[in-house]
Amino acid sequence: MKNTQENITLPTFLVNLVVGDxxxxxxxxxxxxxxxxxxxxxxxxxxxxxxxxxxxxxxSQLKQAFAxxxxxxxxxxxxxxxxxxxxxxxxxxxxxxVSDSNEMLCQHFDVIKEKMMYGKTxxxxxxSTFVFxxxxxxxxxxxxxxxxxxxxxxxxxx
Numbered sequence: 001m002k003n004t005q006e007n008i009t010l011p012t013f014l015v016n017l018v019v020g021d022x023x024x025x026x027x028x029x030x031x032x033x034x035x036x037x038x039x040x041x042x043x044x045x046x047x048x049x050x051x052x053x054x055x056x057x058x059x060s061q062l063k064q065a066f067a068x069x070x071x072x073x074x075x076x077x078x079x080x081x082x083x084x085x086x087x088x089x090x091x092x093x094x095x096x097x098v099s100d101s102n103e104m105l106c107q108h109f110d111v112i113k114e115k116m117m118y119g120k121t122x123x124x125x126x127x128s129t130f131v132f133x134x135x136x137x138x139x140x141x142x143x144x145x146x147x148x149x150x151x152x153x154x155x156x157x158x
Contacts, residue, residue, distance in 0.1 A: 007138065008109060008130065008138050008141070009136070009138070010029050010032070010039075010132060010136050011028065011105065012027050013104060014026065015027070015028065015098045015099075015104075016081060016098060016100075016101075017031075017096050017097070017098055017099075018084040018085060018096065018099060021085065023081055029136055032134060032135075032136050035072055036134055037067070037070050038072070038131065038132055038133045039071065039074065039131070040059075040071050040072070040073045040130075040132075040154065041074050041129070041130045041131075041132070042055070042074075043077070043106065043111045043126075043127065043128045043129070044076070045077065045124055045127065046079060047077060047079045047083045047084060047086070047087035048083075048086070048090065051127070051146075051148070052077070052147065053091055054147045055075075055150060055151065056075055056087070056093050056095065056097075057091055057092075057093070058149075058150070058152065059073045059075065059095050059151045060093045060094040060095050062151050062155055065155055066158075070134065071131070073095045073096075074095065074096045074097070074098055075095055075097045076100050077097070077098075077100065078100055078101055078103060078106065078125065079099060079101070080101050081099045083099075084099050106125060109128065111125050111126050111128045111143075112126075113126045127144065127145050127146075127147060128141070128145065129145060129154065131154075131158075140157075
């Protein structure tokens with residue numbers, strides 16, 4: 001569901017970014033300035049699960065198409081850096097991933113909600129995407145989305 005009424009800003013605190021075999025500690029506003037492009041920040045529940053793998057592979061395959069439209073893509077989950085490296089290598093991902101094991105970024109974007117699995121409730125990440133222009137202004141948000149075809153649908157809308 002698209003919602004452009006939200007007014008979420010990019011946080012200035014540092015996050016742990018995994019790109020291929022490298023790790024960096026960055027602030028997202030500084031990252032935006034460095035690349036001078038927009039940012040698609042998508043939150044997903046867990047590395048190496050079916051839906052999350054589909055979504056990450058789709059974003060990776062469309063990475064150049066997003067860049068051509070002026071956007072970089074970063075995925076975010078609560079998984080650790082080692083898990084992200086494994087996920088990137090196993091699925092041959094070309095996008096960057098943020099390890100938000102302390103949940104600061106997830107809390108900032110309010111994506112951790114009560115979910116039901118196998119008849120039991122637990123707190124988990126609700127699959128969500130936030131689109132920022134190159135100045136760091138949020139231009140769109142999508143919450144509770146489906147993994148399949150989301151990257152292509154988002155690309156078509158940009």
